[in-house]
Amino acid sequence: MATPSETQRDGDGADETLLRFVERFAMVLSGFGLARMPARVFAYVLADDADRYSAAELARALRVSPAAISGAVRTLVDAGLLGKEREPGARVDTYRIDDDDLWATIVAQRIDMVEPFERIAAEGVELLGADTPGGRRLRETQEFYAFMRAKFPEIITEWQEHKRALFGDGDPDHPA
Structure with a gap:
């Protein structure tokens, strides 16, 4: 069970316990051949509660550069692991897990x-x-x-x- 200090959120709202889990999960995914940054993004999107993320939100949450996220989401979309959408009138794409099953x-x-x-x-x-x-x-x-x-x-x-x-x-x- 996580202690209160382990579940505290940082200034960007990222749950430290979640981020530790994401890193461990990403290591497992990397062992199966997924590159490290796409593995981190996929693990985060799978485990976090939101259903959609902009690249900027993913960069903030994972504490990485937007450029790192750009390549990672491109890899995940191309592999069919993430869906890419844009709301009518929006200026940014959002990413989500692509299927209920x-x-x-x-x-x-x-x-x-x-x-x-x-x-x-x-x-x-x-x-x-x-x-x-x-x-x-x-x-x-x-x-x-x-x-x-x-x-x-x-x-x-x-x-x-x-x-x-x-x-x-x-x-x-x-x-x-």
């Missing part, structure tokens, strides 16, 4: 990326022969990725049923 959406966006692994593994099997040790490993690789792609729709359906059981209408703020 965040993780299913993220994985769905990436599941087709395994198809090239299937293809190249199949090519390797044909070139090397399925009866060689390398050919057998490549065949296993091909079949693993084919299995994952085939099972993904079923896993998403199960996840959505599980999510409804946990949260009712899908709103985590109002559990069933």
Whole structure:
């Protein structure tokens, strides 16, 4: 449990406990290949309570330069991890998590990326022969990725049923 001094907000209103968590979460995301600054921005947007952020708000909250935020949000928008919007008449873009079913959406966006692994593994099997040790490993690789792609729709359906059981209408703020 956080002590009162750990949950105090600084002059910009950033919760120190939140920022410590964001840094730890960003380290985990970085370990999976997301660059450090986009990882920090994504972790912050995921964990903070607001639903939209301007680049200036993100820079203040994370205590970094606007230029660092600019590159980070571009990376996250391009990867489909953040949505970019502009309100009618507004002069600045805002960024938000792009979907209510965040993780299913993220994985769905990436599941087709395994198809090239299937293809190249199949090519390797044909070139090397399925009866060689390398050919057998490549065949296993091909079949693993084919299995994952085939099972993904079923896993998403199960996840959505599980999510409804946990949260009712899908709103985590109002559990069933």
